[in-house]
Amino acid sequence: MTPPVPLHLSLAGQAVDVLREQVLTGEIPPGSRVNEVEVAQKLGISRGPLREAIRHLASEGLLTLVPHRGAFVPDASPEDVRALFELRTALECAAAELAASRRTDVDLVRLQDVCAESRRNYKAGQPFPYRLDLAFHQTLIEAARSPYIAEQVRLVQQRVVLLRSALDDDPPHQHASMDDHDELVRAIADGDAARAATVMRRHLSRVCAQMITSLTH
Amino acid sequence: MTPPVPLHLSLAGQAVDVLREQVLTGEIPPGSRVNEVEVAQKLGISRGPLREAIRHLASEGLLTLVPHRGAFVPDASPEDVRALFELRTALECAAAELAASRRTDVDLVRLQDVCAESRRNYKAGQPFPYRLDLAFHQTLIEAARSPYIAEQVRLVQQRVVLLRSALDDDPPHQHASMDDHDELVRAIADGDAARAATVMRRHLSRVCAQMITSLTH
DNA sequence: AAACTGCCAACTGTCGACAGTTGACACGTT
DNA sequence: AACGTGTCAACTGTCGACAGTTGGCAGTTT
Numbered sequence: 001m002t003p004p005v006p007l008h009l010s011l012a013g014q015a016v017d018v019l020r021e022q023v024l025t026g027e028i029p030p031g032s033r034v035n036e037v038e039v040a041q042k043l044g045i046s047r048g049p050l051r052e053a054i055r056h057l058a059s060e061g062l063l064t065l066v067p068h069r070g071a072f073v074p075d076a077s078p079e080d081v082r083a084l085f086e087l088r089t090a091l092e093c094a095a096a097e098l099a100a101s102r103r104t105d106v107d108l109v110r111l112q113d114v115c116a117e118s119r120r121n122y123k124a125g126q127p128f129p130y131r132l133d134l135a136f137h138q139t140l141i142e143a144a145r146s147p148y149i150a151e152q153v154r155l156v157q158q159r160v161v162l163l164r165s166a167l168d169d170d171p172p173h174q175h176a177s178m179d180d181h182d183e184l185v186r187a188i189a190d191g192d193a194a195r196a197a198t199v200m201r202r203h204l205s206r207v208c209a210q211m212i213t214s215l216t217h
Numbered sequence: 218m219t220p221p222v223p224l225h226l227s228l229a230g231q232a233v234d235v236l237r238e239q240v241l242t243g244e245i246p247p248g249s250r251v252n253e254v255e256v257a258q259k260l261g262i263s264r265g266p267l268r269e270a271i272r273h274l275a276s277e278g279l280l281t282l283v284p285h286r287g288a289f290v291p292d293a294s295p296e297d298v299r300a301l302f303e304l305r306t307a308l309e310c311a312a313a314e315l316a317a318s319r320r321t322d323v324d325l326v327r328l329q330d331v332c333a334e335s336r337r338n339y340k341a342g343q344p345f346p347y348r349l350d351l352a353f354h355q356t357l358i359e360a361a362r363s364p365y366i367a368e369q370v371r372l373v374q375q376r377v378v379l380l381r382s383a384l385d386d387d388p389p390h391q392h393a394s395m396d397d398h399d400e401l402v403r404a405i406a407d408g409d410a411a412r413a414a415t416v417m418r419r420h421l422s423r424v425c426a427q428m429i430t431s432l433t434h
Numbered sequence: 435a436a437a438c439t440g441c442c443a444a445c446t447g448t449c450g451a452c453a454g455t456t457g458a459c460a461c462g463t464t
Numbered sequence: 465a466a467c468g469t470g471t472c473a474a475c476t477g478t479c480g481a482c483a484g485t486t487g488g489c490a491g492t493t494t
Contacts, residue, residue, distance in 0.1 A: 059276035090311030
């Protein structure tokens, strides 16, 4: 029944998926260590594939390796957050510019749909789910049609998820984010690359500040 | 005495250095495969550490992995070059802006030194060595003081080195590059972030075009 | 009591061997 | 002769075991 093999990712690949999930959800908390034999047994695999998975996640920035000590889940300082957002800003501003000049009409519809769903959710009293924020930025990246930038944005967003601590809880911030998204879509709809970049920069600057304050309190 | 251990990199780490060198110099030509047992024997190590090294280089984009087939040195299409330079432009334009606003005086001196040495070299009839071009961009990145951007630029530059095919041979292009560098330094000296970004964008656009033409001919 | 020294357990780094898959070659069929 | 099939060698994926290093703990000294 199950497809013979194609679904059957290598053990290392499966381990990457499981570990990534556990790190991003905080099931393996920041600062803690990853014991190779212990985790390998828990996953029912040998240490070889698990090591491969660990190194892979380390290359994505989700783990940090210390020689002869093992792999640790990094916990971030405000300075780290600031530096990481400088990278994110560089990438996503460029993506916003490209999206403004390359977008198709279906790209535009997709972006508007995500924004609309966010509004609906919000008005229904629900918080602005991080899921929809991710979806918006993801859709924008696809509209930019720049595979290398897209890949890097994906990695950076992952690291942001790793550091984010309850960003969903601040209604004024949520409202501002949704406004930013709407304004971004308008700029992209107009094909105004410069304005798209400007709005994106302001948006990420706000998000970064919010993260740092919620990190230090 | 040699420090007790720190010099003693892990076998995997040593393998990474050796392999990276061989890939970047073309000693292992693009399109060719990396045989695990063969290379492991040649390096005098086991397959374990070598596999780790291969995966690491793959995460840097210097090798591409194919399940059950092995690791290959990627050879690029013009479309790849264009997409890669979109990423490079995003990163280095941001770096140029940051450098313009954060540079210290010694940063400025270093940049001017590199430019001066390039000029001297060029007037002496020598070609503009790629080494100095790398040095310039490296110095600019350091002046930007943004560690995450710096790391990504390093990785992208590496991939550019991998694709570049005799860029040193076109004198007009070299001249234009040196002019671009000089103008960049002036913008950074003035603290003019917007102009620095503009010049960097034009510079990389030129380099990209040059690479694509020299790739297709 | 504080500091130093030597030992020990736990864990990572490395190795060699086995199992499963892939692509190619040879053979047989139409 | 072209095509389909079966077999095989080569290589990657995975495993279990050994060696070297690290950090901590107990014992000793001042």
